[in-house]
Amino acid sequence: MTKYVYFFGGRTAEGKGEMKNLLGGKGANLAEMCLIGLPVPAGFTITTEVCNLFGDNGNKYPEGLVAQVEEALKKTEEVMGAKFGDPTNPLLVSCRSGARVSMPGMMDTVLNIGLNEKTLEGLIKKTGKDRFAWDSYRRFVQMYGDVVLGLKPQSKEEEDPFEHILKEMKTAKKVELDNQLEVEDLKELVKQFKAAVKNRTGKDFPDDAREQLYGAVAAVFASWGNDRAVVYRRQYGYPHDWGTAANICSMVFGNMGEDSATGVAFTRDPATGEKVFYGEYLINAQGEDVVAGIRTPNPIAMLQKDMPEVYAQLDDIRGKLEKHYRDVQDIEFTVQQGKLWMLQTRNGKRTGFAAIRFAVDMVDEGLITKEEALSVGRIPPDDLNQLLQPIFDPNAKRKAIDEKRLLAKGINAGPGAATGIIKFFADDAEEHVEKYGKPDSHGKRDPKGRVVLVRQETSPEDIRGMKAADGILTAFGGASSHAALVSRQMGKVCIVGCKELEINYKTRTVTVKGKVLKEGDYISIDGFTGEVMEGQVATKASEVVQVLIEKTMKPEDSKVYQQFAKLMEWADAVRTLKIRTNADNPTDSERAISFGAEGIGLCRTEHMFFEGDRIRAMREMILAETLEARRAALAKLLPYQREDFTGIFKAMKGMPVTIRTLDPPLHEFLPHDDKGQSEMATELGVSKEKVAERVKSLHEFNPMLGFRGCRLGLVYSEITEMQARAIFEAACDVAKEGIAVEPEVMIPLVGFLPEFKAQAKIVNDVAKTVFAEKGITVKYLVGTMIELPRACIAADQIASEAQFFSFGTNDLTQTGLGMSRDDYGSFIRHYLENDLMPRDPFQTIDFDGVGGLMQIGVEKGRKTRADLKIGICGEHGGDPDSVKFCHKIGLNYVSCSPFRVPIARLAAAQAALGK
Ligand code: ADP
Ligand code: MG
Ligand code: MG
Numbered sequence: 001m002t003k004y005v006y007f008f009g010g011r012t013a014e015g016k017g018e019m020k021n022l023l024g025g026k027g028a029n030l031a032e033m034c035l036i037g038l039p040v041p042a043g044f045t046i047t048t049e050v051c052n053l054f055g056d057n058g059n060k061y062p063e064g065l066v067a068q069v070e071e072a073l074k075k076t077e078e079v080m081g082a083k084f085g086d087p088t089n090p091l092l093v094s095c096r097s098g099a100r101v102s103m104p105g106m107m108d109t110v111l112n113i114g115l116n117e118k119t120l121e122g123l124i125k126k127t128g129k130d131r132f133a134w135d136s137y138r139r140f141v142q143m144y145g146d147v148v149l150g151l152k153p154q155s156k157e158e159e160d161p162f163e164h165i166l167k168e169m170k171t172a173k174k175v176e177l178d179n180q181l182e183v184e185d186l187k188e189l190v191k192q193f194k195a196a197v198k199n200r201t202g203k204d205f206p207d208d209a210r211e212q213l214y215g216a217v218a219a220v221f222a223s224w225g226n227d228r229a230v231v232y233r234r235q236y237g238y239p240h241d242w243g244t245a246a247n248i249c250s251m252v253f254g255n256m257g258e259d260s261a262t263g264v265a266f267t268r269d270p271a272t273g274e275k276v277f278y279g280e281y282l283i284n285a286q287g288e289d290v291v292a293g294i295r296t297p298n299p300i301a302m303l304q305k306d307m308p309e310v311y312a313q314l315d316d317i318r319g320k321l322e323k324h325y326r327d328v329q330d331i332e333f334t335v336q337q338g339k340l341w342m343l344q345t346r347n348g349k350r351t352g353f354a355a356i357r358f359a360v361d362m363v364d365e366g367l368i369t370k371e372e373a374l375s376v377g378r379i380p381p382d383d384l385n386q387l388l389q390p391i392f393d394p395n396a397k398r399k400a401i402d403e404k405r406l407l408a409k410g411i412n413a414g415p416g417a418a419t420g421i422i423k424f425f426a427d428d429a430e431e432h433v434e435k436y437g438k439p440d441s442h443g444k445r446d447p448k449g450r451v452v453l454v455r456q457e458t459s460p461e462d463i464r465g466m467k468a469a470d471g472i473l474t475a476f477g478g479a480s481s482h483a484a485l486v487s488r489q490m491g492k493v494c495i496v497g498c499k500e501l502e503i504n505y506k507t508r509t510v511t512v513k514g515k516v517l518k519e520g521d522y523i524s525i526d527g528f529t530g531e532v533m534e535g536q537v538a539t540k541a542s543e544v545v546q547v548l549i550e551k552t553m554k555p556e557d558s559k560v561y562q563q564f565a566k567l568m569e570w571a572d573a574v575r576t577l578k579i580r581t582n583a584d585n586p587t588d589s590e591r592a593i594s595f596g597a598e599g600i601g602l603c604r605t606e607h608m609f610f611e612g613d614r615i616r617a618m619r620e621m622i623l624a625e626t627l628e629a630r631r632a633a634l635a636k637l638l639p640y641q642r643e644d645f646t647g648i649f650k651a652m653k654g655m656p657v658t659i660r661t662l663d664p665p666l667h668e669f670l671p672h673d674d675k676g677q678s679e680m681a682t683e684l685g686v687s688k689e690k691v692a693e694r695v696k697s698l699h700e701f702n703p704m705l706g707f708r709g710c711r712l713g714l715v716y717s718e719i720t721e722m723q724a725r726a727i728f729e730a731a732c733d734v735a736k737e738g739i740a741v742e743p744e745v746m747i748p749l750v751g752f753l754p755e756f757k758a759q760a761k762i763v764n765d766v767a768k769t770v771f772a773e774k775g776i777t778v779k780y781l782v783g784t785m786i787e788l789p790r791a792c793i794a795a796d797q798i799a800s801e802a803q804f805f806s807f808g809t810n811d812l813t814q815t816g817l818g819m820s821r822d823d824y825g826s827f828i829r830h831y832l833e834n835d836l837m838p839r840d841p842f843q844t845i846d847f848d849g850v851g852g853l854m855q856i857g858v859e860k861g862r863k864t865r866a867d868l869k870i871g872i873c874g875e876h877g878g879d880p881d882s883v884k885f886c887h888k889i890g891l892n893y894v895s896c897s898p899f900r901v902p903i904a905r906l907a908a909a910q911a912a913l914g915k
Contacts, residue, residue, distance in 0.1 A: 001064055003068070004047055006023060006027065006044060006045045007075050007076070008042065009040070009080075011037055012034060013030075013035050015045060016028065016031050017029055017031070023045045023048070025099065025101060026102075031045070038320070039339070040343070041249055041250040041251070043072075043249035043250050044247075044248050045248075046069070048243035054218070055225065076093075076250055079250075084213075085210065086119070088122045088126075089122060092136070092251040094109060095113055095216035095248055096247040097223055097224070098244060098246075098247055099243070104486060104489075105486075106223075107220065107224060107244055108223040109147075109220070112136045112139055112143075113213055113216055115136060132255055132256050134183050135255050136251075141193045141194060142162045144216070145162060145205070148215045148219040149203075151196065157506070161200075162193055165192050169188070216246075221244065231463065232460075234833070235463075237838065240835070254334040255284055257284055258284060260337055260338075261281050261284070262285050262289065262332075262333070263290060264281075264290055265333070266278045266329070266330050267328050268354070268358060270349065270351065271350075271414060271479070271484075272351075272354060272357070273350070273351075273357025273358050279331075280478045282295060282298070295476075297478045310335050310338065310340050314340060326362070326372070327358075327368075327377075329345045330346050332345075351386060351491060352386030353415050354488075356563045356567055359378050370570045373567070374567070374906065374909050374910060375910065375913065376880075380880070381880040381904075383491060385491065386415070387542060388545055388899055389542055390540060391416065391528070391540060391541075391543070392538070393537070393538045400524070400534075405533045406533055407515065408531075408532045409531055410474075410496055410497050410532065411484070412527055412528060413483070413488065413494040413495060414472070414491070414493050415493070416493035416528070417525075417539050418492075418493035418524065419447060420447070420450030421450070421519075421521065423452070425505075426453060429453045432449070432468075434468070437450065437451070447536060451471075452469060452525060453472050454510055455472075455483070456474065457475070457477045457483060458472065458474060458486065460482065469492065471492060471493040471525045471527070472487050472495075473494075473495050473496075473498060473532060475501040476496075477497055478496065478497050493526075495527060495532060524537040542560075543558040543560045543561050564902075571909035572596070574913055575905065575908035576887070577886065577887050577891065577892070577893060578598050578599065579901055580598060580894070581895060582601060583603060583648070585648070586648055586650070586651040589648050591898040593651070597901045599652065599655040599657065600656070601877065602658060602746075603657060603658060605661065608641060609637070617636035617637045618669050619669060619680060620684060623690070623694055627718065634722040641730075642729050642730045645659070645726055645743075646730040649734040649739065650737075653740065658806060659723075659744070661710070661713055664708055665703045665706055665707055666712070667695060667698040670691070671691075704820055704822075709748040710759050714755060725766050725770060727743050727745060728766060728770035729774070731778045732776045732778060733774070735776055736776055742778075744781045745780065746782075746783055747785070748784075750786075753798050753800065757801050760802075764782065781803040784806075788812070788815050792856045793853075795856065795858075796864045799863075799865045799868055800865070802868075805869070805871070812853065813845075813846065813874070819841070821842055843876075844881050845885055851885055858890055871892055871895055873895040878903060878904055883907035883911060884907060886911075888911065
């Protein structure tokens with residue numbers, strides 16, 4: 001008989017912390033906490049396997065489950081000294097979802113299961129607290145009605161049906177908070193809630209405790225498949241077949257009066273990483289109240305005054321948990337009449353700033369090793385991005401404050417600076433960013449396309465909008481509200497609990513201190529300080545960038561930089577993959593070196609043809625009708641190219657520099673509009689018709705597969721000749737100055753060995769000539785970009801001549817998948833949302849397909865040339881998962897844009913550590 005149910009309680013448990021796949025994170029850790037002697041209310045976990053079986057069998061529980069549940073329920077009753085469904089001594093339970101990874105708020109939980117009119121009376125007799133009992137019943141009917149019976153708002157402007165009834169009651173009774181309602185009010189609420197259920201579903205609210213329990217379990221399992229959970233998994237790449245566990249846990253009550261409370265906390269500050277106990281609690285409340293952000297809770301430090309003994313015990317547990325789990329924990333607890341109960345622990349989600357500080361501090365404290373500090377669970381490489389993002393310029397901020405634009409201050413929940421226009425609804429935010437938020441070709445984004453999502457509080461439905469927004473600002477909720485949690489995970493700038501904001505969803509306005517801001521107005525939020533400012537505020541470089549790139553800050557003045565540097569040093573010590581950069585000018589090259597690059601993996605030469613007079617010479621070359629005319633035009637380009645290469649070689653100080661010969665089709669250098677063509681004709685002294693004709697003749701139906709790459713250099717060998725000359729003249733000049741150089745000439749879009757041979761011959765001949773002319777010889781290589789499926793398959797042939805390979809995974813993805821990067825926008829979303837493809841193949845290498853081609857290329861290439869140097873220079877070179885793949889298949893280096901270099905360094909270290 002398969003074991004479907006795992007008991008925990010007292011100081012024993014059938015499960016343990018490592019069993020997350022089967023028991024989910026919550027269940028496994030509840031068991032583990034029992035085992036280390038922490039106070040956990042008894043209960044049991046129904047495995048994730050049952051969730052999958054339940055779904056596969058048309059919502060039927062597998063055979064034997066009920067018997068196992070009954071057995072575990074009996075044990076639970078024994079430990080807790082109460083009986084489920086018993087009218088005189090009732091045990092209440094919660095039914096809580098929990099997948100193997102935490103998916104904050106994506107799935108459902110029901111509290112106070114087992115209540116009906118009879119057990120309610122029993123509960124009142126047992127505790128002598130009728131207000132508490134009715135409060136619990138009110139909550140139960142509301143939660144069960146929502147989660148299990150499906151009474152939810154039906155449009156985004158509509159209020160939650162239960163909240164609506166509750167609000168009316170509060171208005172009628174002239175109270176502000178639900179804990180101010182009287183017993184009679186609560187009774188009336190229960191009546192109205194049940195009526196609403198009957199009204200909407202046509203059925204009576206269930207009274208039988210077991211019916212309630214199994215209904216809740218079914219709802220929890222079903223919540224694995226709800227839209228927001230599915231979207232969430234897709235976003236983080238979690239498989240849909242993991243399933244969720246259902247945890248049945250004896251209720252303990254934080255709503256039994258002033259000596260009771262409920263709270264959540266982090267063992268350290270998850271926003272900044274500071275080593276302080278960080279959390280919040282509410283007196284006389286139940287768990288969901290804190291997380292839902294409906295009432296703003298008290299900071300945990302206040303508990304020291306409110307309940308000194310409980311605080312001391314909790315602080316002690318804080319230390320125990322960190323030692324035991326060797327990581328920062330995110331805990332949930334409840335105090336019932338002065339007794340502390342632990343309800344959950346897990347590794348806390350954290351910002352990039354906190355992730356690095358936790359890791360570095362814990363190594364210093366001797367809690368973890370350097371290698372552990374580098375693990376992906378602690379620092380996802382992309383999180384380093386946050387440390388490189390701009391912050392508000394202090395002068396601009398001071399000016400904004402002088403101009404009385406400081407509107408309010410909330411809780412700083414996600415560090416960083418965000419300026420954008422106000423949107424009140426997540427889907428509007430998403431739509432706006434989709435339309436106006438795309439970065440231009442330089443990666444710059446128009447401020448108009450940036451959004452700050454302003455809300456009362458956020459809920460799991462909002463995650464797409466939160467993802468689209470630059471910043472998130474909420475009026476309610478504390479540092480552990482949904483908004484704060486999700487923002488931290490996404491690395492968004494976030495301020496929560498900004499009480500002064502009066503948000504009106506209907507008029508789409510937010511009023512602060514008498515000022516009214518509308519949807520579409522600019523707002524700026526400082527996630528380091530919690531300050532909210534009207535209008536736009538200018539930003540400046542982050543501390544790390546100020547130290548490394550702008551050199552306007554000293555390393556010793558920036559703690560963030562010091563931690564960053566330490567971590568990078570540890571990463572470099574373990575990684576085997578080299579990290580290069582894609583750069584085509586000295587400035588970018590120097591930046592990349594500051595970020596730790598060890599060479600240039602791709603220097604695109606075509607970018608050099610656009611500036612100033614160069615484009616003119618380039619156009620002359622394209623218009624030229626004879627070889628002589630073409631050579632004459634190319635001769636004008638030569639000095640420019642040589643100058644560029646000289647600058648780059650000097651900047652790179654002997655590191656390898658891979659220079660790709662001309663790649664894009666020639667039409668990209670010509671104007672396509674009428675006006676542009678007229679101007680060009682005048683400038684070059686030719687007729688407009690001639691220009692138009694040439695443009696027309698260069699037109700291609702599919703330029704991606706057209707006359708480009710080495711095909712240009714083969715048909716017009718003089719182009720390759722000029723480029724090779726520029727490279728070697730520059731190399732010789734720089735070498736003569738005593739600076740080492742290491743040029744690697746890379747021929748693009750090769751598919752056939754003879755293509756490569758012909759181009760390599762030109763390069764080698766020019767090299768020989770230039771070396772003779774300059775009287776100096778430099779070491780160099782000639783290799784090729786592998787970016788066509790044919791090149792992968794024929795890699796053994798190509799490697800007989802090519803001295804290195806570099807995978808051009810942008811084109812290899814396009815040609816391998818038959819999917820153009822410029823056109824896939826129209827269907828990729830459908831593909832991803834319907835799980836037709838696991839990930840965007842232009843962001844992360846399509847491991848099975850394109851990755852398979854790469855593997856063939858590596859194997860065949862090295863069969864011919866065992867020590868073949870192989871790298872990657874597509875966009876994927878800066879994507880952590882792709883970097884790990886490259887390590888696995890044995891590449892020598894990855895190359896990415898300068899700002900991704902630190903990310904690639906960390907990813908490479910994680911790959912080397914196998915984590
Ligand atoms: P989530 O995964 O969304 O955090 P949980 O299952 O942890 O959902 O439940 C949310 C909150 O409900 C908990 O933080 C806790 O405060 C409260 N809760 C859950 N189970 C119990 C219980 N058995 N007794 C008291 N409170 C509970
Ligand atoms: Mg929880
Ligand atoms: Mg290419």
